[in-house]
Amino acid sequence: MIRLDVTMPRLFSEGVTELQVQFTLPTGSLTALVGPSGSGKTTLLRLLAGLETPKRGQIEVNDSLWLDTDRRINLAPQQRSIGYVFQDTALFPNMTVLENIQFVTPPHSERLLDQLIQETGLEPFIRQKPAALSGGQRQRVALARALIRRPALLLLDEPFAALDPVASQQLRQLVLKLHNHWGTTTLLVSHYETDVRVLADRVIRLTQGRIQSDQPVLKTLTGSPQSEQIRSISFDNTQQEWVVETDTLSLRSTNPAWSQLKVNDFIQLTF
CATH class of the missing domain: 3.40.50.300 (P-loop containing nucleotide triphosphate hydrolases)
Known part of the structure; x- marks a missing residue:
């Protein structure tokens, strides 16, 4: 204390x-x-x-x-x-x-x-x-x-x-x-x-x-899903990964489904 x-x-x-x-x-x-x-x-x-x-x-x-x-x-x-x-x-x-x-x-x-x-x-x-x-x-x-x-x-x-x-x-x-x-x-x-x-x-x-x-400060409970709005999305040719930016996070994935994501979509996060 x-x-x-x-x-x-x-x-x-x-x-x-x-x-x-x-x-x-x-x-x-x-x-x-x-x-x-x-x-x-x-x-x-x-x-x-x-x-x-x-x-x-x-x-x-x-x-x-x-x-x-x-x-x-x-x-x-x-x-x-x-x-x-x-x-x-x-x-x-x-x-x-x-x-x-x-x-x-x-x-x-x-x-x-x-x-x-x-x-x-x-x-x-x-x-x-x-x-x-x-x-x-x-x-x-x-x-x-x-x-x-x-x-x-x-x-x-x-x-x-x-x-x-x-x-x-x-x-x-x-x-x-x-x-x-x-x-x-x-x-x-x-x-x-x-x-x-x-x-x-x-x-x-x-x-x-x-x-x-x-x-x-109110927090999302650990283990519960949380949605964040996508601010930008791009493809990193060097790493062959999709890069998604939200207000608080920079996320990367090789998941081909991410190619369907668009700016202002919401992405589910789990901590």
């Missing part, structure tokens, strides 16, 4: 006022933090990571105090069990994919490193440097690097914003798979409804540094 209660002065569009936020994140939850630009979303991530300090506040993670201004407790970022994925990935440009992840890998974690590289699909790229990767591949490296220490809290700050629609869809599915597999408590900052609908089980909306709403 993660508990946050912070207050700090902040400059918003209507002038200087206080960011004042209280919330609790259940262990294993994935919460989306949404709201207009400048509402305090990234500031909250930075407070949790220890990159900023509030005027007053307390942050408790699994019965461990990371911050208590009254008791003068304020753990440094490296002392907090945090994984942080930035919009710009913040990878070391002079290091390979493998070296970027190894840089933060704890001792005797070779098996875990191999597992993460496999699950993120990075095996073909481990000897390449970030400049040779696509935006989606760089975010996969950043995600693997953030998870390698098995953090108590994973912070995702607009990880899909700089990606094209296909790369965004693929990364969303990877984030969801890793979140479910690793049981990480995750806080996601996003401006996009699709991110919230696909990933989050709860959405907190901020306005001018205050919580405007805090609601669960």
